[in-house]
Amino acid sequence: MNIGRAVMRVRLAGMSVRIRVATVEDAPRVVEVYVDSWNAGFTGLMPPIAVDEGRIRRWATDLADERNTWWVAEIDGSIAGLAGIGPSRDPVDPRLGELDTMAVDPAHWRAGIGTALMQTALEALASTYPQAILWTLAGYDQGQRFYESTGWHLDGNTRDDGHQVSYRHDLSGG
Numbered sequence: 001m002n003i004g005r006a007v008m009r010v011r012l013a014g015m016s017v018r019i020r021v022a023t024v025e026d027a028p029r030v031v032e033v034y035v036d037s038w039n040a041g042f043t044g045l046m047p048p049i050a051v052d053e054g055r056i057r058r059w060a061t062d063l064a065d066e067r068n069t070w071w072v073a074e075i076d077g078s079i080a081g082l083a084g085i086g087p088s089r090d091p092v093d094p095r096l097g098e099l100d101t102m103a104v105d106p107a108h109w110r111a112g113i114g115t116a117l118m119q120t121a122l123e124a125l126a127s128t129y130p131q132a133i134l135w136t137l138a139g140y141d142q143g144q145r146f147y148e149s150t151g152w153h154l155d156g157n158t159r160d161d162g163h164q165v166s167y168r169h170d171l172s173g174g
Contacts (some may be wrong), residue, residue, distance in 0.1 A: 008078060010116050015075055019120055022070035027060035030072065031079040031108070037103035045137050061078060068100060071120050073113045081109045083117040085125050088133050090159065097129035097171070118150045126171035138165045 008019045022030065029050050039048045050053070063070050067087035072079045081104035099121055104114045115158035125132045134152065136143050144154075144167075153169035159166075 097125040099134040
């Protein structure tokens with residue numbers, strides 16, 4: 001999926017944010033942001049994770065996978081957040097896109113970076129799919145409030161013995 005190759009600049013809370021397509025070279029910093037966001041956001045829900053070479057290699061592979069599109073948000077040249085989309089993996093449905101991952105460095109939470117990344121992801125998804133899905137942890141109230149504020153709705157589906165819930169987003173404009 002090669003959607004959204006353009007660079008976008010947005011002004012948020014007095015700072016200039018550059019949103020661009022992620023590259024394999026971004027993997028080390030992407031992992032740092034992902035790990036910091038995971039550990040801060042999932043406290044009490046999931047065990048902490050760490051930055052390591054294996055995780056960096058896995059992310060480099062994911063960032064290079066042409067079935068998906070990944071963006072990073074940069075502030076002063078440093079990655080502060082990321083988002084990725086692709087075709088739905090669960091359920092497999094060619095009419096359904098998926099928001100794979102959304103993570104923002106906790107130092108930049110509530111500054112609008114997540115919203116700008118979400119808008120980028122939703123616009124790209126809407127160019128290919130009439131509907132999108134995302135999976136998140138049950139009980140992840142902060143994330144769920146964010147998803148709902150950006151137009152996502154719980155759809156009643158669960159997996160992993162109820163530890164994950166799914167949200168849907170109608171992208172058809174109807």
